Amino acid sequence: MSTKIKGTIAILTGGGDVPGLNPAIRAATIRANRNGYRVVGLRNGWEGIMKIDRTKPLEEQEYCQILTEKNVQKIARTGGTFLHTSRTKPSKVSKIKSLKICVTNIMQKKMI
Amino acid sequence: MRDKYNAEENDLTDEIIKNLEYLGIEYLVPIGGDDTLSYGLRLHKAGVRCVGIPKTMDNDVPGTDYCIGFSTCVTRTIEFTHQLRTCAGSHERILVIEVMGRYAGYTALVPAMAGASDRCVIPEFEFDIERLTELLVKDRRDNESNYSVVLISEGAMFKGADMIFSNQETDAYGHKKLGGIGDMVSAEIAARAPKYNNGETIHTINQRMSYMTRSGQPDAIDSIVPMAYGNLAMDLIMEGKSGRMVCLKNGRYDHVPFEVVTEYEN
Numbered sequence: 001m002s003t004k005i006k007g008t009i010a011i012l013t014g015g016g017d018v019p020g021l022n023p024a025i026r027a028a029t030i031r032a033n034r035n036g037y038r039v040v041g042l043r044n045g046w047e048g049i050m051k052i053d054r055t056k057p058l059e060e061q062e063y064c065q066i067l068t069e070k071n072v073q074k075i076a077r078t079g080g081t082f083l084h085t086s087r088t089k090p091s092k093v094s095k096i097k098s099l100k101i102c103v104t105n106i107m108q109k110k111m112i
Numbered sequence: 113m114r115d116k117y118n119a120e121e122n123d124l125t126d127e128i129i130k131n132l133e134y135l136g137i138e139y140l141v142p143i144g145g146d147d148t149l150s151y152g153l154r155l156h157k158a159g160v161r162c163v164g165i166p167k168t169m170d171n172d173v174p175g176t177d178y179c180i181g182f183s184t185c186v187t188r189t190i191e192f193t194h195q196l197r198t199c200a201g202s203h204e205r206i207l208v209i210e211v212m213g214r215y216a217g218y219t220a221l222v223p224a225m226a227g228a229s230d231r232c233v234i235p236e237f238e239f240d241i242e243r244l245t246e247l248l249v250k251d252r253r254d255n256e257s258n259y260s261v262v263l264i265s266e267g268a269m270f271k272g273a274d275m276i277f278s279n280q281e282t283d284a285y286g287h288k289k290l291g292g293i294g295d296m297v298s299a300e301i302a303a304r305a306p307k308y309n310n311g312e313t314i315h316t317i318n319q320r321m322s323y324m325t326r327s328g329q330p331d332a333i334d335s336i337v338p339m340a341y342g343n344l345a346m347d348l349i350m351e352g353k354s355g356r357m358v359c360l361k362n363g364r365y366d367h368v369p370f371e372v373v374t375e376y377e378n
Contacts, residue, residue: 009349010137014148018169018181018326020334024143027342035350040137045144046151050124052131064135076339079184079329089151089284091123098117098124105127 006036011067014045015087019079026076029067039067047086050093050101129158139349143167146174147285149357149373156370161354163345164370165338169326172216175372176359180341181326183333185212186222188325193228193261200259200317206248206301210294210320213265214287215376219325220263230260233297235267235275241300248301249308264297266290294320340365 009032013021029039040058042048048063058064065071065083075082093101117124132140139161142152145168156162166173171182189211200207209229213219217234224232230251233239244262251260267275267290276296277288298318305314330338337360344358344365356367 007138007349008136009139009141009346010132010135011141011143013167014142014144014151015167016145016169016326018167018334019184019328019330020180020338021143021167022338023330023335024165024167024180024338024342027339028141028346029342031343031346032349035346037346037349040135045142045148046128049128049131052134054131054134058135061135076335077329079327087147087283087285089147090128091125091151091154092284093117093122093124095118095120095122098122101124101127102117 004036005038008038008040010040010042010049011083012042012045012048013081013083013085015085017080017085021081021083022072022078023076025067025082026072029072030069033067033069041065041067041083044084045086045088046090047088048084050088050090054105125154125158128155129160132160139163139354141165141345141349143180145170145179146172146373146376147287149173149370153370153373156355161349162370163348163354163367164357164373165341165345166357166359169219170213170216171218172214173357173373174375175357175368176361178337178360180334180338182218183337184328184331185219185325186226187331188327189219189223189263189321190226190228192321192324193223193263196317196319197259197261200261201257203315203317204252204258206252206305206314206316207259207261208264208294208298208301208316208318209261210264210266210297210322211325212322214267214290217265217268220265220268224263228261229263230255232263232265233268234265235269238269238271238273240271241297242304244297245301245304246308249305249314252314253309262297262301264294266293268293268297270296294318 167180169181169185220232
């Protein structure tokens with residue numbers, strides 16, 4: 001794709017796993033890529049997007065994966081979810097977990 | 113920031129939005145059941161452009177006739193139930209199979225209607241254990257091989273009783289872990305069966321299907337529908353639309369306002 005990226009689309013899977021998630025990820029990725037969009041897989045459902053490190057570029061994020069026609073081509077044959085999943089609800093996060101995320105963010109800010 | 117999230121339970125939505133902005137994400141496609149999608153709706157209301165794709169093996173997301181995973185669940189349930197017939201037949205027992213299904217009985221009802229079992233009990237209707245035993249003993253007698261089969265949704269309830277939970281812990285969405293109804297039904301049937309069988313004992317086979325029904329590779333429907341849902345979601349994004357959930361309604365692919373996902377909450 002030499003043309004300018006039209007936009008960035010993120011995909012995530014949440015809740016219990018079922019067969020059929022990977023075919024959906026595959027189809028969406030291929031369609032978006034062929035139409036000039038960049039596709040990012042967010043790992044572990046809502047848990048992953050909560051744990052983004054705002055000092056690192058997207059490509060180096062532990063919970064992000066750039067999806068391309070090449071790396072999703074074979075996943076439709078398999079069950080489960082290639083992006084992993086969680087039952088995390090970001091509007092209801094325990095004190096300990098919230099603090100952990102905040103402390104990480106504060107530390108990251110000091111590092112800059 | 114440390115003071116901001118100091119409560120026992122905190123809403124980290126502001127952080128999520130900052131993270132999405134940081135990554136330069138313009139559209140979000142959550143694939144999930146009503147819990148996952150209800151949080152997607154929350155983000156949509158906060159200005160994040162979302163298009164949802166419904167998924168649950170229970171087939172219970174509001175606003176759509178089909179959720180990814182349901183067909184494979186039915187396929188597996190029919191397959192494994194038929195496999196267990198050899199054991200039930202050889203020992204002339206009543207086969208009691210517990211399947212997943214919290215509030216919706218489709219995962220037990222559809223396989224039962226397709227001939228996987230003689231009877232089923234589902235969360236939508238409380239069942240009478242006395243009547244169920246009587247019917248299963250009769251089904252067993254009517255079967256040349258002298259056995260009968262019943263599918264039990266994990267969310268099914270005895271008449272006048274509540275749901276059976278394996279423990280009292282809840283997840284972030286407030287759901288307790290279900291489980292144990294199959295064991296109870298199995299024991300109750302064994303205890304009551306002699307009454308309808310001239311005093312003779314009938315043993316039961318008690319099998320929990322559990323994760324077996326969501327295991328393995330997708331069947332044909334769960335290969336085709338997700339392919340269409342993925343493309344449909346991309347159609348919407350390319351047309352600049354968001355705040356929608358893709359769906360299959362009355363045999364047609366379509367999309368509905370994202371708000372439908374919270375339809376059952378009231």
